[in-house]
Amino acid sequence: MNDMHMADALVSPPVAVAAGVSAAILLAISANKIKKNQTDHIVPLMGVMGAFIFAAQMINFSIPGTGSSGHIVGGVLLACVLGPWAAFLTLTSVLIVQCLMFADGGLMALGCNILNMGAMTCLVAWPLLYKPLMKRCASFSRILWVSILTCVVGLELGAVAVTIETVASGITVLPLAKFLWFMLPIHLAIGIGEGLATAAVIYVVQQYKPELLIQTKRHSPVRKRRSYAKVTLIVALVAFIIGWFSWVASSDPDGLEWSIAKITGHTEIATQHPAVVYQTAEQIQQSTALMPDYNTTYSGVVGAALVILITAGVSGLLRYKRRRIDEDE
Template identity: 45%
Template sequence: MHMSDALLSATVGVTMTAASAGAIGHSIRKITKFEMDEKKIPMMGVMGAFVFAAQMINFTIPVTGSSGHIGGGILLAALLGPYHALITIASVLLIQCLFFADGGLLALGCNIFNMGVLPCLVAYPLIFRPIVRKAMTKKRITAASVLAVVIGLQVGSLAVVLQTQASGITELPFLSFVALMQPIHLAIGAVEGLVTAAVLCFIYQMRSEILESAMRDSSVNGIPVKKVLVILSLAAVLTGGFLSAYASANPDGLEWSIAGVTGEAELEGDSGLHAMIAGIQEKAALLPDYAFKAESAENSMFGDAAETVGTSVSGIAGGLVTMAAAVLTGALISRLKKRRNTEAAA
């Protein structure tokens, strides 16, 4: 559900960037109030890499000709807590935008809001937490995962429609667009909910304390997490480096909905601003659309396998860069917490 710049006006793009920045700032302030939690930093990195890789796996939605991928917001919130989760998913979306041209640069604020703020700060605390708070069991985790993901994705897809309407995108009339966006993302959300539940139940079986600490916004210091991190790291490598090559080629839910209204999977930005931003993103993207650039692919030693190799390289490299970005962000926040604690003690 990564929005492109062509779906937005500059005003809406800037406004949503400010809203997302405000939510991230709020999350940082919340985190700095907690006790020091050094173990959350590697968890943010590994989970960021895992979600990056998992988002590369588009699964087919039967009959529709569409596909979907997990958003990861609820998964991250259930393991890290809502505030660390928002920082992590924002890192994922930033790397996808800058280095892989997945989602527009002007639309980055919208994508963080729709795929990060809404699931992490709304769906998780209002839906997931109340269901599992009294008694955490696998059945409750499954029910909470499916319900929270479905509702979060329904609200997020509606937000996409409202953002395009506020931007004056006349090619996408409200009723026609929303009539396609909501049902297809309901199906995508059901699949993502089950995937999220499977991962969470697996981790619950290994270390239930991780989910319990996220529920209480408490520290994971003292909880053995090394084994979980090793398994998730290996899963990220396997998913991004190998399984990503077998992702569905069908358009995702957003592209499918746009095509259902306009006949084309993507709209073209027609303003000078859109062209300028597209130029910046094109220069920054090292592996656009998770593949080697056209000129590199033509001269590649891999021949006909260049596309598959490019996808695998993108999955592994992107996961590593995302891990580094999330760890660096966590380390900076940790340093800020230490400074504030020192100043308070003085």
Template identity: 60%
Template sequence: MSDALVSPPVFAVAGAVSLALLGTAIFKVKQKRNEDDPSAQNERIVPLMGVMGAFVFAAQMINFSIPGTGSSGHIVGGILLSAVLGPWAALITLASVLVIQCLVFADGGFMALGCNILNMAVCSCLLAYPLIFRPLVRGNLSTGRIFAASLLASVVGLELGALAVTAETELSGITALPTGKFLMFMLPIHLLIGIGEGLATAAVLCAVRKYKPELLVDIRRTGGTGKTSWGKALAGLSLAALLLGGSFSWIASSDPDGLEWSIARTTGADEPEAADDPLHRTAASIQRTTALMPDYDTSLAGIVGSGAILLAVFGLSSLFGPSRRQP
């Protein structure tokens, strides 16, 4: 979402809820490390969050066309991250991706950042993954179950996000978007995007299940990994992120994404300009100052962004450190 869709009250509420959930996520991840939870893998969870965040950032740059619509979509990555990191660590990682996209690349509004975290990270990591994906696999990560769970969870996560965008826009009340018509375009196009994300997620998870099963949180939780080679796994993921960000992003579709397409179909015009009030002007000023590569205007954007995600997650690592235990 851009700032043009978000009013100050919605900005405040969405920001407060997002910060509260991220604070809870940091506490949960730290608690797991203190309890020696095998799914957290103690010292390994932070580098894994970093490389997975870089991978998802690079993958999000590849917009795929939706045939017959003139629109495009990209993966959100919440289900993939949750399957590897667990939902709370995935929430932190995906939120880090959204913050870097907002501040460094001016992708998504500064005032809309809390909404975007709720719509993309919370809906997929804290709702679709635990309520849909995990019950469907039930510890049985067969190819069929992975595909079924990935497809359904991705579709549910995207549809919940589309509903949330529509509700936030309506509650903001600063645009002329008619809610019913807007929703009529948002839900079908995000259904198709969700199917595309589900297939991509399933393909990646099946490859991980075959070659590096120790990366999957459900396998780590049961202790069924045997001897792990974490260095090679992390190096492989880092290389994949660099390849995606540095090369494959060039073939991304130039069609408008699902939200832009829905706005254009609803109003017959491009997305409206942000309101001219002090808060919107301040948000725009902050973003102009921090956006070193607005609109990904360099071929190195994918590599730079992937590196920024790694630094951001490692910079947060002190928050996840195990507490000292009293003798």
């Protein structure tokens, strides 16, 4: 299960370094913005929303008539609750746990995966489409079409980025035009599925807990911390429940695997380069991946818990630094 999670076999060292540096810069910017604008309730929300997305990503849904499957990326939904920068940091935490703990996506390709799934959804599609098009207390029809449009654009941009990074690396036999021919339609279908799921969640939240949504917060007084604590607990419980039922996920190849198979006849491309950097990355990942390929029934629960701990730890550290700065001033 690695929809749009690139493997190291697709990425050359120069492309990996360029993507890694770009992702690190965006992470530094997001950390700085969160440190300046962080409110008390967002710390636990980042953790549990990350856990929720991790668990939801484990459930692949089949795409009728294709023999492929997909799962939500979750960047748009995260941005609706946390804002784009906190969402980007949270989704990055999910991708890091998936890479190191479960060997989902290559270690060298981690920077690419952060850009393709995190930046394209949280920092590009959401601010440019969802934010200006969505209105406060919008109707379900508006939530539906705006969510679908935003998710589709975010995933299509990610699919284009995957294709460009792969071709620019020059270490595979995947031609640009043919790769795009398969990647764009299949991720269009996945984007529609994610848009439907995102719209459903947002509509329910708008009906029962509208203050959780970023655009509603701007027009509403901040609710009591107890209210956020209750919601945080509920979301955490839902994340763990979803994690337990990850076994129902479709076994069909995901969008990236399906596209590669259509061109090469195989769902994966083996690393053919004996360079030390590939071997080192593989050895590191093998040593950290305690549950490779989500090979136990506890993977969803363990992963969700790890995302909560990592995200809460990072955001808590940022909050501590902000308070120290305020005290010094």
